[in-house]
Amino acid sequence: xxxxxxxxxxxxxxxxxxxxxxxTAVDYSxxxxxxxxxxxPGGTSATQTAIFTTTGADGKxxxxxxxxxxxxxxxxxxxxxxxxxxxDVKTALGTFMVRKNI
Numbered sequence: 813x814x815x816x817x818x819x820x821x822x823x824x825x826x827x828x829x830x831x832x833x834x835x836t837a838v839d840y841s842x843x844x845x846x847x848x849x850x851x852x853p854g855g856t857s858a859t860q861t862a863i864f865t866t867t868g869a870d871g872k873x874x875x876x877x878x879x880x881x882x883x884x885x886x887x888x889x890x891x892x893x894x895x896x897x898x899x900d901v902k903t904a905l906g907t908f909m910v911r912k913n914i
Contacts, residue, residue, distance in 0.1 A: 816909045819885050822877055828862070828892030830871035830903050841868030845895040848875045849902075853886030853910075862892065885912045 817824050828848055830838040840846075846862040858881070862873035873892055882888075888910055892903040 816911055817882060818911055819882060819913050820879070821882050821910075822879050824877045824882070825874055826877070826890060826908075827865060827872055827874045828890060828903055828906070830892060830894060830901065837869075837871035839869045840871055840894040840899075840901070843868065843894040843896050843899070845893075846873045847893045847895075848873065849891045849893060850881070851889035851891075852884045853888060854884060859893075882910050885910045 826848060830840055832838055841864070846864065846868075847859050848862045849857055849859050851857045860875045860881075862875045865872040865874050873894075886909070888908055890906045890908060894901045
């Protein structure tokens with residue numbers, strides 16, 4: 813993920829995709845818990861409840877930021893997590909930049 817957002821931005825939609833070793837989307841439409849983990853520059857993290865972008869067959873989940881989410885400037889990490897009975901899978905890590913305001 814290569815995006816830049818402003819500190820405190822609200823309404824930013826983050827989409828995370830689960831893919832296999834060949835880069836093919838993995839169908840996790842039967843996952844009962846979907847979250848996106850945001851790693852802040854200072855080392856802390858926040859886990860947000862995600863929703864499927866469509867049906868989940870494309871391996872994509874999303875979260876839309878609210879006030880207070882993007883509260884630290886610098887490089888953040890992001891990772892999706894899919895869970896159900898007998899399954900607990902995390903996606904590859906991505907990064908994005910949160911930029912300062914004037």
